Amino acid sequence: MFRKKFLILGLVLVFVFALSVLIIDSKELDLPKGLHLTWNKDKVSSTMVVTWKTTTSEAGNTVLYDTESKRGDPALYSYSTEGVAHTIEGLEGYIHDVELKGLSPGTTYYFVCGGEASGYSEERKLRTIPENPDHIRFVVGGDWRKGSIDFPWGRDEISKLMATYDPYFVIHTGDFVNKAFRVSEWDDCCEHMQETWIDTQGYTIPIIPIIGNHEVGTKDEFELSKEDARFYYEYFNLPEIESWYSLAITPYLHFIALDSETYTNSDSEQYIWADKILKMVEDTTWKIVGFHRPAFDPRGEGKSEYFLPLLDQHHVDIVVNGDVHLYERLQPMNPAVSRGRYFPFEEGTVHVVAGGWGAPLYMHYPLWWDACGPISTYHFTVFDVYPDVLYMKAIDINGNVIDELAIRKELAEPETIIRCRETANADDISGPAPLISFGVGDSPPIMSISKVGSGTVVAAGLAWNCVNEGWRANEYEILFDKVFQEMVPGSKDVLWYEGYGVVYNTTECSKLLSALTELGYSVVGDKTEPITMNLLEPYDILVIPQLRLGSGYEGGDPTLLPWSDVEAIKSFVEDGGGLLIMDAHDYGGNNWCRVQNKILEGLSAGMALQSDGVYDWADNWQQGWYPLADVDPMTNIGRAYVNETGKTEIGLFELSTVIASPPLYLEKVAGGARTIVDGRKMKADARVIIETKENGSGFVRIQRAPDTPTEFVVVDVSTDIPSEFIEWPMTIEIYYTDDAFIASEIKKEELLQMYYWDLEQGMWCLCPESGVNVNRNCVSAKVYHLSKFALK
Numbered sequence: 023m024f025r026k027k028f029l030i031l032g033l034v035l036v037f038v039f040a041l042s043v044l045i046i047d048s049k050e051l052d053l054p055k056g057l058h059l060t061w062n063k064d065k066v067s068s069t070m071v072v073t074w075k076t077t078t079s080e081a082g083n084t085v086l087y088d089t090e091s092k093r094g095d096p097a098l099y100s101y102s103t104e105g106v107a108h109t110i111e112g113l114e115g116y117i118h119d120v121e122l123k124g125l126s127p128g129t130t131y132y133f134v135c136g137g138e139a140s141g142y143s144e145e146r147k148l149r150t151i152p153e154n155p156d157h158i159r160f161v162v163g164g165d166w167r168k169g170s171i172d173f174p175w176g177r178d179e180i181s182k183l184m185a186t187y188d189p190y191f192v193i194h195t196g197d198f199v200n201k202a203f204r205v206s207e208w209d210d211c212c213e214h215m216q217e218t219w220i221d222t223q224g225y226t227i228p229i230i231p232i233i234g235n236h237e238v239g240t241k242d243e244f245e246l247s248k249e250d251a252r253f254y255y256e257y258f259n260l261p262e263i264e265s266w267y268s269l270a271i272t273p274y275l276h277f278i279a280l281d282s283e284t285y286t287n288s289d290s291e292q293y294i295w296a297d298k299i300l301k302m303v304e305d306t307t308w309k310i311v312g313f314h315r316p317a318f319d320p321r322g323e324g325k326s327e328y329f330l331p332l333l334d335q336h337h338v339d340i341v342v343n344g345d346v347h348l349y350e351r352l353q354p355m356n357p358a359v360s361r362g363r364y365f366p367f368e369e370g371t372v373h374v375v376a377g378g379w380g381a382p383l384y385m386h387y388p389l390w391w392d393a394c395g396p397i398s399t400y401h402f403t404v405f406d407v408y409p410d411v412l413y414m415k416a417i418d419i420n421g422n423v424i425d426e427l428a429i430r431k432e433l434a435e436p437e438t439i440i441r442c443r444e445t446a447n448a449d450d451i452s453g454p455a456p457l458i459s460f461g462v463g464d465s466p467p468i469m470s471i472s473k474v475g476s477g478t479v480v481a482a483g484l485a486w487n488c489v490n491e492g493w494r495a496n497e498y499e500i501l502f503d504k505v506f507q508e509m510v511p512g513s514k515d516v517l518w519y520e521g522y523g524v525v526y527n528t529t530e531c532s533k534l535l536s537a538l539t540e541l542g543y544s545v546v547g548d549k550t551e552p553i554t555m556n557l558l559e560p561y562d563i564l565v566i567p568q569l570r571l572g573s574g575y576e577g578g579d580p581t582l583l584p585w586s587d588v589e590a591i592k593s594f595v596e597d598g599g600g601l602l603i604m605d606a607h608d609y610g611g612n613n614w615c616r617v618q619n620k621i622l623e624g625l626s627a628g629m630a631l632q633s634d635g636v637y638d639w640a641d642n643w644q645q646g647w648y649p650l651a652d653v654d655p656m657t658n659i660g661r662a663y664v665n666e667t668g669k670t671e672i673g674l675f676e677l678s679t680v681i682a683s684p685p686l687y688l689e690k691v692a693g694g695a696r697t698i699v700d701g702r703k704m705k706a707d708a709r710v711i712i713e714t715k716e717n718g719s720g721f722v723r724i725q726r727a728p729d730t731p732t733e734f735v736v737v738d739v740s741t742d743i744p745s746e747f748i749e750w751p752m753t754i755e756i757y758y759t760d761d762a763f764i765a766s767e768i769k770k771e772e773l774l775q776m777y778y779w780d781l782e783q784g785m786w787c788l789c790p791e792s793g794v795n796v797n798r799n800c801v802s803a804k805v806y807h808l809s810k811f812a813l814k
Contacts, residue, residue, distance in 0.1 A: 052081045052140040054118070056212025058219070059148060059228035062119075062259045064270050066151045067127035070228065071259045072105075072120045072135050074143070075212065079107045082137010085120040091132045094145040099134070110256055114205050119259045128152030130225075146226050151190055154273050156408065161187065163402035164195030164314070164344030166379035167236050168207065174214070176400045177380030179419055181218040184402050187417075188221040193277065195344030196234020196314035197381060198254070203239045208253050231258045232279050233265065234314040234344060245284040266292050268299045274409045276303045280313040282345075286328040293332060300336035307431055308407055309338045316343040316375050318352055320386050333371045334358035339412065339429065342403075344377040347384040349403075349416050350395040351375075351425055353705065362760030364391060364705075367429045376403045376416070390757045390799035394425040394703045411473070425703060433473050436628045436682045439505075439659050440469040440482070440672065442651045446638035448679050451608045453577040453633030454616065457728070458681050466636050466679045468651055471508070471659065474625045475596025478509040479603065481622060481629040483636070483678030485568035486606035488531040494643065494673040499537035501653070501672060502602075504662040506543070506563050509600025513562035514542060520549040522583065522617075523570030526606075531567070553587040558594040566603040569617045577633045578614030581742060585690070585721065588624035595625060607635040607647065607676035615678070623688055623723070626704070630683035635676070643673040650674070685726040693719040693747065701726075701737070702757065708737040708811070711753035718747030733777065733786060733812035734758065734766045740808050751791070751804035754811055758799050768814065771796045776803040779810040786812065 054074035062071050072085050083106060086099035105120030118135070125131065130149050136142040151158065161184050166177040184192065199207035219227040235243040237254040248255050248265065261267040265281040278299060281292060296311075303309060311333065317326040326343075333341060334356050354370025364370060372393075377384075378401040385398040400419040405412065410432045416425040448460040460466040469482035487493055506513050518535065520527040528535055528547035535545045550557055558564060572579025595601050603622065605615045615631040622629055638649035652670040653660035664670055687701035694716040701708045701724030708724050720743035727736040735758045741748075756776060763771060774794040777786040789803035789811070801813050 477595035486676035574611035
């Protein structure tokens with residue numbers, strides 16, 4: 023009897039356990055899926071929308087959250103917010119939206135979502151954007167719809183790689199699905215985000231979506247109403263009008279999403295709205311606008327070009343697009359002023375096409391307005407935006423940086439700090455001829471400053487000036503102090519480098535160094551070779567008082583300075599260090615500007631030291647080679663100098679000039695590879711297609727040179743790769759703008775040809791294998807040696 027009761031009790035327990043498993047399984051079948059984060063208000067620091075999908079409406083609309091992890095236990099979370107569930111025909115389930123309000127800026131929150139009826143998700147975490155961060159990182163990319171043979175591999179790999187960059191959010195430029203009303207594609211899209219959009223710290227990455235043409239289900243892919251893209255509007259909880267919206271990301275960054283799939287003309291509701299918003303945010307430092315179809319599209323599709331007057335009028339800094347499945351960055355454009363040329367960053371808008379997140383890749387030939395690309399590869403772009411500078415990198419699926427961009431609001435171009443007076447002139451005594459000559463009345467520039475990464479570079483023709491008895495007390499040491507503090511505020515530790523033949527060392531310049539010591543600096547001389555990061559790491563400031571490698575009568579030999587030294591200096595500066603690099607008057611072969619310029623070029627500092635010598639026989643403090651000069655009180659350094667000395671004047675000695683260098687691009691190429699070196703990335707207007715042999719690694723240099731009276735688009739191409747390691751011929755492509763061609767007064771564009779400068783004959787000679795493509799504004803030629811090249 024006892025055994026029978028025990029058996030019955032056991033069967034009951036088994037039944038109860040099985041029933042509980044079934045109940046748990048039924049809950050799991052309706053757990054949240056496709057979870058993603060968005061914003062539906064212009065309050066990105068204090069709100070967040072959590073969205074997911076379930077099979078039934080009763081599954082729960084609750085988000086439980088806290089500032090500390092509760093390991094997914096629903097009973098332990100301090101905060102709870104209810105949302106809504108909604109559906110439309112064909113959705114095969116319900117979308118749940120829960121808006122979290124009143125969040126603290128710059129704070130981590132742990133959360134679960136779902137409900138008691140069907141269970142909660144596993145714990146995830148999100149972070150709010152600080153109200154005024156020192157900088158913000160985000161990602162831009164799009165076009166991951168089906169269609170590629172390898173789908174979803176490309177999409178998945180790009181998302182996984184993207185997440186390792188820890189962005190605050192992703193701006194997705196559209197084409198999430200191939201078929202607008204195919205629910206399985208939408209579910210796959212959102213489940214993909216749930217699974218892969220988790221950064222290295224475990225944060226779920228929010229999305230800022232932009233509608234693409236594949237989200238529109240009409241035959242012609244034109245959106246007359248939201249009904250035409252109804253699944254897009256169901257799956258994404260968006261701000262304001264939804265089709266277009268505006269987000270103040272930080273006090274210095276504003277983003278506007280527009281809809282290129284509907285009416286875009288100047289009297290459309292969208293255009294009028296965008297014009298109003300852009301007027302309201304006119305004083306915001308950075309304005310970025312996104313829409314799917316590019317305004318500059320060689321296919322001629324879409325109506326996005328109607329947005330161009332709006333972008334030009336309000337000087338939008340960056341436009342991000344998709345639709346064309348490749349990477350492409352345009353030069354700054356301003357068609358309101360001219361459709362035939364590109365502009366400085368402060369006058370134009372940079373258009374970036376980032377359409378390679380996994381959709382079938384496209385390709386077209388480069389055009390004159392391209393700064394980089396087109397590049398047919400899976401990719402995304404990473405933006406790091408600060409109050410005064412914007413950085414962008416394009417990253418391919420292998421993690422390679424395929425393009426880089428930096429735009430600065432302050433010190434956008436090198437700034438001249440010191441000029442000699444109008445009575446001065448610069449003579450070319452020895453060494454290479456200067457790019458720019460300065461006669462009486464030109465006020466030769468002596469010191470300039472530019473930004474590189476997070477650091478600062480000052481270039482000056484003052485090396486000889488540093489020697490004992492070469493400077494005036496209470497002027498020169500004060501100048502150095504103001505330079506150091508501008509480069510690295512609060513700096514104290516200075517390395518006065520003495521290797522690589524330096525003559526103006528701590529002994530020859532001991533009085534200056536003593537004066538700097540009295541001002542609180544620790545100045546250390548070191549002749550260690552090579553220059554490495556370990557050598558530089560303890561210091562705030564690096565002073566290079568003229569490296570002497572090779573013959574000064576030839577401007578020095580830059581090949582004797584290893585590129586590894588240049589790369590170490592670059593890393594030091596980009597990480598926030600300061601570099602003061604100097605050369606000197608070229609009397610008696612005392613100028614090694616080509617060596618110093620290798621460093622400036624490697625850092626992309628935008629400045630060049632020249633081989634010349636400044637004299638002022640009318641306004642000097644001893645002789646003509648002791649000229650008087652003036653700081654510019656409108657610069658930070660000049661203003662600080664005037665505040666302390668009460669004057670702009672400074673007495674100098676044995677000077678050379680420094681100029682803003684013409685656009686220059688430098689790229690290291692691998693041996694045994696075919697490489698396209700695209701000088702247009704730095705406005706050098708040429709591409710070099712080079713194939714190297716196995717041991718033929720080195721640098722290719724492309725520099726835009728001044729036009730001549732008879733030639734235009736002059737470029738100087740060189741390399742340090744030995745000729746025997748190059749597979750000749752090499753291809754040179756020179757790109758010209760419509761405006762440049764018109765200004766050349768050449769009658770027939772079809773007759774354009776490329777010429778090279780023959781150094782021995784001192785004349786321009788025709789490249790025999792030269793041809794023009796008038797659709798691309800490009801002249802190309804096969805060449806068998808490197809020189810200057812030009813069009814005529």
